[in-house]
């Protein structure tokens with residue numbers, strides 16, 4: 552093989568790898584369909600830990616929100632996706648799961664800078680009983696030990712007018728491991744708790760770990776939530792087929808701006824995720 556052939560071979564291999572990793576050939580979903588983005592933490596990575604994809608560095612987050620603003624997206628609360636009048640224009644809903652303290656310390660100042668809004672799917676019991684694990688067993692609980700928002704800090708976020716709360720269960724429960732009664736209690740709890748503690752509603756819900764079954768969907772609807780977020784990667788088309796199974800664009804702390812842009816186009820970065 553000549554040097555040229557080798558170079559071509561490397562080029563083709565790189566292009567194939569690139570096409571798998573970044574599905575640039577997939578047609579974009581129309582920009583009139585709202586994008587719902589899923590975030591957890593806005594923080595620097597912690598070397599050697601498992602969940603750095605859930606940690607979007609502050610600089611990267613700022614770059615993403617700046618891009619959204621520059622491209623003419625309007626920021627909406629999750630509750631605005633549901634109702635009689637479907638949203639129009641280029642809408643983006645930023646959602647944050649769990650209730651990490653950096654949502655106030657890092658994310659909110661970026662929202663303030665770019666006139667952004669976000670929806671916070673807040674676990675009610677954020678100390679002690681909270682678990683980031685699908686199964687309860689002993690050992691290190693990396694996300695459980697991350698600093699969480701105190702109730703006062705949640706109030707601080709709400710007073711900015713930039714945040715809406717949503718239910719995410721009382722204890723970050725794996726609903727599939729609970730009896731129907733227990734699941735119901737976990738699901739409805741936020742409705743009352745948020746009214747009592749924060750004088751606000753929890754109009755929508757997000758399933759912890761994205762784990763749920765058809766009965767949970769019924770419970771969420773019966774609790775009075777307008778809609779619910781899954782952790783399925785994608786962009787749910789309008790009109791919404793099922794408001795209780797909304798896909799989200801997973802923003803990964805391990806991807807750069809290119810990955811973010813691919814996900815904004817089609818809901819997924821590459822061929823499969």
Ligand SMILES: [Zn+2]
Pocket residue numbers: 648649719723759760
């Ligand atoms: Zn969660």
